[in-house]
Amino acid sequence: MKAQHPASRHHASRHQAPGGDGSALRPLDRRSYLAWGIFLFAIKIGIDWAISHAFGMPYSIFFYVSPTDAPLFRPNANLPYWTAMVAAALPFVAAGLFLTARRLAHAGLPRWLLAFFFVPFANLVFFLACTLVPGAPKPQPDVNYRESAQPHPAPEPSGKALLMSGAAGACVALGTLALAVGVFRDYGASLFIGAPALCGFFANVLLLRLKPDATKYEGIGASLMALAISLAVVVGFALEGLICLMMAAPLATGATIIGGLVAFAVMRAPTHPGMDRPHVHSAILVVPLMVAAEQLSPLPERDAPPVESSIEIDAPPSAVWPSVVAFPELSPPREWFFRAGVAYPTGATIDGEGVGAVRRCRFTTGEFIEPIEIWKPGKHLAFGVRSQPPPMREWTWIKGVRPPHLDGYLKVSRGEFLLRARSDGGTRLIGRTYYRVNIMPRAYFRWWSDYMIHRIHMRVLEQVRRHAESRIAAHPHHASKAIFRAQIQNWEAGCSREQPEQASSG
Numbered sequence: 385m386k387a388q389h390p391a392s393r394h395h396a397s398r399h400q401a402p403g404g405d406g407s408a409l410r411p412l413d414r415r416s417y418l419a420w421g422i423f424l425f426a427i428k429i430g431i432d433w434a435i436s437h438a439f440g441m442p443y444s445i446f447f448y449v450s451p452t453d454a455p456l457f458r459p460n461a462n463l464p465y466w467t468a469m470v471a472a473a474l475p476f477v478a479a480g481l482f483l484t485a486r487r488l489a490h491a492g493l494p495r496w497l498l499a500f501f502f503v504p505f506a507n508l509v510f511f512l513a514c515t516l517v518p519g520a521p522k523p524q525p526d527v528n529y530r531e532s533a534q535p536h537p538a539p540e541p542s543g544k545a546l547l548m549s550g551a552a553g554a555c556v557a558l559g560t561l562a563l564a565v566g567v568f569r570d571y572g573a574s575l576f577i578g579a580p581a582l583c584g585f586f587a588n589v590l591l592l593r594l595k596p597d598a599t600k601y602e603g604i605g606a607s608l609m610a611l612a613i614s615l616a617v618v619v620g621f622a623l624e625g626l627i628c629l630m631m632a633a634p635l636a637t638g639a640t641i642i643g644g645l646v647a648f649a650v651m652r653a654p655t656h657p658g659m660d661r662p663h664v665h666s667a668i669l670v671v672p673l674m675v676a677a678e679q680l681s682p683l684p685e686r687d688a689p690p691v692e693s694s695i696e697i698d699a700p701p702s703a704v705w706p707s708v709v710a711f712p713e714l715s716p717p718r719e720w721f722f723r724a725g726v727a728y729p730t731g732a733t734i735d736g737e738g739v740g741a742v743r744r745c746r747f748t749t750g751e752f753i754e755p756i757e758i759w760k761p762g763k764h765l766a767f768g769v770r771s772q773p774p775p776m777r778e779w780t781w782i783k784g785v786r787p788p789h790l791d792g793y794l795k796v797s798r799g800e801f802l803l804r805a806r807s808d809g810g811t812r813l814i815g816r817t818y819y820r821v822n823i824m825p826r827a828y829f830r831w832w833s834d835y836m837i838h839r840i841h842m843r844v845l846e847q848v849r850r851h852a853e854s855r856i857a858a859h860p861h862h863a864s865k866a867i868f869r870a871q872i873q874n875w876e877a878g879c880s881r882e883q884p885e886q887a888s889s890g
Contacts, residue, residue, distance in 0.1 A: 491514070550610045691837045705762045794833060
């Protein structure tokens with residue numbers, strides 16, 4: 385007998401019986417699977433609508449694709465309603481499992497893929513892939529002059545292998561999104577590192593099961609396809625906006641490729657006699673364990689260095705001060721990310737003077753309410769933040785969608801302006817913002833937010849410079865007198881404060 389590669393033996397075993405893995409399930413072709421799916425889904429929509437109407441609860445077809453809104457994820461909202469919805473769903477779950485198992489048998493795919501049936505939201509990608517993937521090729525006889533003809537499996541088409549491996553990887557990533565964000569409202573390392581890494585890992589595990597001779601370049605292609613499917617679904621269902629996805633894409637791409645290369649190393653590692661291959665499917669437990677760890681023991685919040693920006697102004701501090709306290713409407717920005725939806729300042733006003741006054745800095749998404757904490761005219765203005773607007777307007781094709789990360793994941797605590805007089809009569813104006821980012825990994829996302837906050841600073845500082853310098857240019861003599869009077873007043877005020885202190889010390 386000829387020696388046969390272990391992967392080939394595993395591949396051939398999928399063609400031993402109608403079920404694809406030795407089972408007796410009757411295969412189900414693509415058209416029948418699609419027809420049954422549409423029929424059962426239509427019935428379930430009617431039943432769910434009737435239950436919601438009977439309990440006086442709202443109903444939307446988006447419940448099936450949005451983990452944050454689905455009634456099945458909110459049993460505490462209305463327990464009898466939740467129980468009725470679960471009871472109505474169980475027969476459809478059983479029917480769906482049965483039909484999907486038959487479809488996998490027809491496609492010659494491993495039965496363990498049924499696990500994706502239970503992954504919220506991501507199972508839609510799995511159902512679509514099951515509808516598109518063709519049936520398994522028929523075994524071809526392997527004729528040998530010394531042996532009788534033996535059935536030998538035809539190689540899987542590359543397109544089929546890439547489609548199913550990409551869909552499997554996408555199911556892992558989208559399932560993690562549903563668990564981390566939909567259930568726990570957590571934007572942690574499990575979402576931005578763990579999920580992409582396992583996305584690439586499982587995409588390549590399935591690729592090597594379907595196509596044992598796949599190259600690493602095909603593996604990288606399967607990893608990137610899985611990530612692309614995930615991003616396309618997130619955009620298509622408006623779960624996140626393009627700005628957030630753009631910031632996460634470089635990190636997720638690197639993690640996805642690394643996960644795929646790890647799968648190649650594990651699946652093709654040499655094994656010694658009597659040693660079983662590792663149970664790679666148990667790696668799926670890594671993500672829920674990471675999510676649980678982040679919930680049970682989150683990283684403590686810590687103060688980071690402020691974002692600091694500065695600008696040189698050809699005007700004395702007393703002429704710069706009024707434009708720091710409040711400034712008129714700013715011109716539209718040129719930066720692409722501001723135009724894409726990141727919030728930017730448009731103007732500022734102040735109610736009152738001195739400590740306790742309230743400054744209102746208008747942004748495109750709302751107002752920062754900033755009570756004044758330090759008021760030193762011509763020198764130092766510092767304020768806290770009583771309330772803040774969302775950091776951006778996420779771009780989605782469905783209006784009114786509000787991802788959870790817009791609320792509380794970027795917290796500004798305070799800000800300040802420092803005016804430093806130059807020897808030539810000008811001013812160095814410094815702006816600082818103190819804030820925290822509650823998205824992991826913090827160092828990566830803080831790099832993005834630091835840059836955007838710096839551009840916000842420069843937008844304000846440049847506006848202050850224009851107004852201060854134009855005021856001096858338009859009224860040089862009046863400005864000089866006003867500046868001189870302000871300096872005398874500040875000097876006299878300082879002397880009057882020092883005299884009581886000296887008397888008390890005496």
